[in-house]
Amino acid sequence: MDLSNYLEMFIEESKEHLQAINDELLNLESDSENTAIVNEIFRSAHTLKGMAGSMGFDDLASLTHEMENVLDLLRNSKLKITPEIMDVIFTCVDLIEKMVDSIEQGGDGKENVTDVVLQLKRIQDPSAAPEIPDFLSASREVAATAEFVLDEFQSTVINEARRTGNNLYQIKVTIDERCVMKSIRAYLVFQATEELGELIQTNPSVEQIEEENFGDSFTLLMLSEHSSEEVHSKLINVSEIREVLVVEMGDQEPENTGSLPEEKVEKSESAPRPQDKEDSSGNKKKQRSKSIRVDIDKLDQLMNLFSELIIDRGRLDQIARKSHLSELTETVEHMTRISTDLQGLILNMRMVQVEQVFNRFPRMVRDLAKELNKKVQLIVEGEETELDRTVIDEIGDPLVHLLRNALDHGLETTEERMAANKSEEGKIQLKAYHSGNHVFIEVSDDGKGINRDKVLNKAIERDVVSDEEAKTLTDQQVYALLFSSGFSTADKISDISGRGVGLDVVKTKIESLGGLITIDSTPGKGSIFHIQLPLTLSIIYAMLVKSAEETYAIPFNSIVEITTAAENHVSTLQGQDVIQFRGQVVPLVYLNEILQVPATETSVKKQEQFIVIVRKGNMTRGIVIDAVLGQQEIVLKSVGGYLTNLKFISGATILGNGQVALIIDSNQFFN
Incomplete structure (x- = not known):
């Protein structure tokens, strides 16, 4: 079964689930008694395990399965959340992210997870000294049980149908090896299934079966009011069908319940079935989203083609003005109106919420705060603000540098904050908002602010400014000196805020995007970095x-x-x-x-x-x-x-x- 077509979707959705797990884990740290949060984490981990198993990434599925076992104990109140358990789960998530990144880079998605698995096992049973499982055999077992992977809608359909007396059957159909056109026989089986009940999913997918991209057998998952004997009798009578095995699933769903990448689920559901059939509750089935995933390269190509159209539109406009032909002028004016609307549509298609960048920072701030032994609260506002995809791709690194700088240099230690009559917990705010044709992003902290004299002395020492110039500089001009090449006021170079690289790289990147960055600071109260960016660069x-x-x-x-x-x-x-x-x-x-x-x-x-x-x-x-x-x-x-x-x-x-x-x-x- 060739799953390479779904690899990109698997990677995208895996990242979405990992981000959801990270976000909810951060919420769980501050609200450890909330079982609803644990359920959300468990659901994402469960889905991720099913996706990995269905895609054949067995090590990834096995590791996620171990994490899922711990989450299951937490959600059933058989285990109490502790900081140690949270650290192990975060480590597990980091390893899963590395495995997904490896897969994205064309690797095999394997990592050395021996230590974290041992820790997960000990969390499940502290009295035991578990052996490290053989991942190869364990992963094969996961893959073997992952016959079908269901999304939430399919699971709901199955549960509703069971309440009205329908049975869930897993059916293995084997076609005679001498059959010449196996796809035709499979289609006849689908027709017979449609008469008996509702087909939920096939393995391999319907498209693969139609293309005869399978061996001599395939498996169906179906709902029916008929008995297993009636189902068997109906299907075995299809010509050139050698064997039909019908297994009633009982009250349980297929073991690896989760969601496949979107396209795969939709294709699997496209098997012949009664159209517009109502479920037992009398409501029509949930309508599918009409959104689709589009490769960003195609959007770039569309923008380039439209750019050429804009150039030709300008040329036509000049010709129309010189020719004084009313019909040509009217046509150009109409073309201008339509192309303006088209431009707005294309630009909107390229717009992405800054949440895509912001959502990775809470976890980063949490880890750095622990490393620096500081108590920090990150406040994020305006995640729904939209920017052009090109700008989004480039703005991440500068924001990382500014946040690290705020954590390392901006916020005081707990002892220093208490001595200054401040709360133990420092605050960093990351805020985005629109204004005119620009997007503004602010990174602020309630720390000690910028020491004006220290900055000036360092600037004079490095010959950035002269003694005479230093006397005439305003506060804003002094703060701007921080953006000088290689400039740093840090007494000790660290990995946290850039190893002394300074903020010049931030300024260079922002200005390369057509933006600008400024600083405001109040000694003892904190600093604000203001970033102004254009909505689009095209x-x-x-x-x-x-x-x-x-x-x-x-x-x-x-x-x-x-x-x-x-x-x-x-x-x-x-x-x-x-x-x-x-x-x-x-x-x-x-x-x-x-x-x-x-x-x-x-x-x-x-x-x-x-x-x-x-x-x-x-x-x-x-x-x-x-x-x-x-x-x-x-x-x-x-x-x-x-x-x-x-x-x-x-x-x-x-x-x-x-x-x-x-x-x-x-x-x-x-x-």
Whole structure:
């Protein structure tokens, strides 16, 4: 039986169940008397065991079975939860995660689990000195009993049918080895089964049987009001059927009850059966979800194709304006409306809740808090906030670094907190929310805050700033020094917060995503790291501008305002051209000089010049340009590996006239 088609679904659903187990175990630590939580953990472990057994990962199934035995004792109040038991179960979950990761990487999913199995055995029977089981034979036994794996809906159908007098039969059908078209004989058996009752599942699946991808026999699980003798008589009369073995299952369900990966369950249920048949309660069967799993590569390809459509739409729009043909103009306008709706739909398809990243942090914080001997409460808010999948994939590591930093450097020890009249338990908050076209993520703690003098002294010591510059820096500018390359105020380097790597890697990653990061801190009360990220990285709104004969795009998310200034309004302060803008001194950056654009007669300094005011955090800059062309929706394209060290460029886009315009990274003007 070839199960390779279901491997990806098995991995995805295994990770979901493992995450659920981790979450519930954390809840159980704080509410150890709640048996409902234990039941949830047991259910996920039970399902995971059944999936592993059905997929042939016998070691994984056997290890999960041992953990399940302990959970069964806990949920039946035959065992009391202790910190030691929780640690063993967490260790077991870690090993299962490693095995699933091994399978995902193409490995065999095997790990050395001897110690943890011994601990699980001793938890079950402290007086015994159990021998380590032979996993090969044990796993084969699990695989042998895992004839059928049921989901929750199938189990409900079986239970309801039994209440009304139906019997559950497991039927092994053997076809004559000389039969030429075995799939036809199997189909006739399905028809006969339909007349007798309801087919629940087949092994192998219906599709495999139809493709004759089985030996001489297959097994059915069915519900029927008829006796086993009647069922046998009906099926054995199908031509070229050599043997029919009917076993009534009694009051128990098949041993490995759980859920297969979604697609497998649905295919197994697609065997011929009466359509729209009502169950005994008079209610129609539960309708299946109409959602499907889509490979992310297909979504990326769809986005790339749509990006090309956006470029062609811009080209058509220019042609329509020049031609002055009303019919063409109307068609382009209609195409614009439809493509805008299509764009929203595609972008929504790519949006993923940040919960996908956040849900791994409670367990991480719990383990690090134990390692540091600190009492910590992690508060997570805004898990439903959505981000583009591309951003989600990249934001995890920076958040890990910030949380580790908060645990190690931000929060005091229990003794220090009590001496400062604080609660023993420190608090770390991870919060996400939408605002405009951005998503904001905040990592805050109620620890000791940032020592301004310590940061300044370290910066002066490392020649990051001079003594004179240090005297003029605001608190925000001092905190920003923490993002300098290799900068660390730690007295002792540890594995917890990055081994002295510093926060520069966090800043680099955030800015590569088109975002920015700032810090607020109050001594004795804590610190907050603010991260601002764009909703999507693929299609953005930008202002097209000209410098000499070159066209550039400046993303809207960094633009505050566009203004003009006469030449006599430009002043010089410490060798830097500046202007007064809304009561604030704004340094000017001349785009043609920064990018070394060849000057033309029209690009020399004019009496009045256009200035694009951009912002990063609390700082502003004015980008001096020659002309403003107007706003446009653009497709962000990478400039590739041939063009390196482009400090002020974040990418390129193709305009409607076919020209390539570079996209300005305004964050670089603040370095």
